[in-house]
Amino acid sequence: MKIDIVSVFPEYFDVLNLSLFGKAQAKGLVEVKAHNLRDWTHDVHHSVDDTPVGGGAGMVMKPEVWAECLDDLLGLEPTVVEATVNAADTAGTAGTEVPTSDVATMADVTTEDASPDIIATAVDAAPSSDESADVSGTPAVPADRPVLIFPNPSAPLFTQRDATELSHAGHLLFGCGRYEGYDARIPAYYRAQGVDVREYSIGDYVLNGGEVAVSVMLEAITRLLPGFMGNAESIVEESYTGENALLEHRQYTKPAEWRGIRVPDILLSGDHGKVDRFRRDEALERTNGLRPDLIAQLDCKALDKADRKT
Ligand code: ADE
Secondary structure, X not given: OEEEEEEOOHHHHHHHHOHHHHHHHHHXXXXXXXXXXXXXXXXXXXXXXXXXOOOOOOOEEOHHHHHHHHHHHHOOXXXXXXXOOOOOOOOOOOOOOOOHHHOOOOOOXXXXXXXXXXXXXXXXXXXXXXXXXXXXXXXXXXXXXXXXXXXXXXXXXXXXXXXXXXXXXXXXXXXXXXXXXXXXXXXXXXXXXXXXXXXXXXXXXXXXXOHHHHHHHHHHHHOOOOOOOOOHHHHOOOOXXXXXXXXXXXXXXXXXXXXXXXXXXXXXXXXXXXXXXXXXXXXXXHHHHHXXXXXXXXXXXXXXXXXXXX
């Protein structure tokens, strides 16, 4: 996988030479390059931003500099497009989202009033796997088409499903915004050029720039590449993974008792069937209590009778 990152602080990504990502580079699994956006400026101050049109605080990143950089990295010639910026223009998750009308709405369910019945209700109301979006992350990104990704606190949330989808891409190009963000015409222009452009938020909070968000997305994506993790099994049973994404059960190691707290007896029983059931119940209960929104998206076909009792 080829990865280009554009930032005004490219040194931020020096850490990618460390740990598993460093090893993945050495093995040739990923080829990453961090570019300095200022290399595409022409003025003595190397300026990349300007004041917001319409007024307001802060500075906005200029489209001209970004476009020169992105044209170079994408191998595109500058042109004039017929495009407008729509309020709803966001990430490329369009088409893979579960239609909200099809899923049980859990918005007004609080942690306190979440009860086991909720699971059965949500499961019954959830779409069958045929109608629902692909939550298992079937490849939807052709490996020969670059994907241009801008972190943006005002975009849809980046999820494990996005990470799985993007792990099939051959070329990812990340653009890190700073200040009050980037001119909205930049993603609009590249979309109009037929580029697969995504904008993602990594959470409902505002960071100083896109660098941290890109690091988060990059790690979530690349650890899914075959050969990236030492132990491939460790990504199979994780939270948010697979067709029925649940929060993971709790983990314990030895000793069986530590400072007065015991590991649940069932985990010491040696009965694998019971251990699996215990872990599955715990995953369902934790998800029901902490993330009812995930319960609402469960595919009932992938649940068994015992799940419904939980
Ligand atoms: N840039 C600033 N805050 C961000 C966030 N929460 N997600 C993605 N990009 C950001």
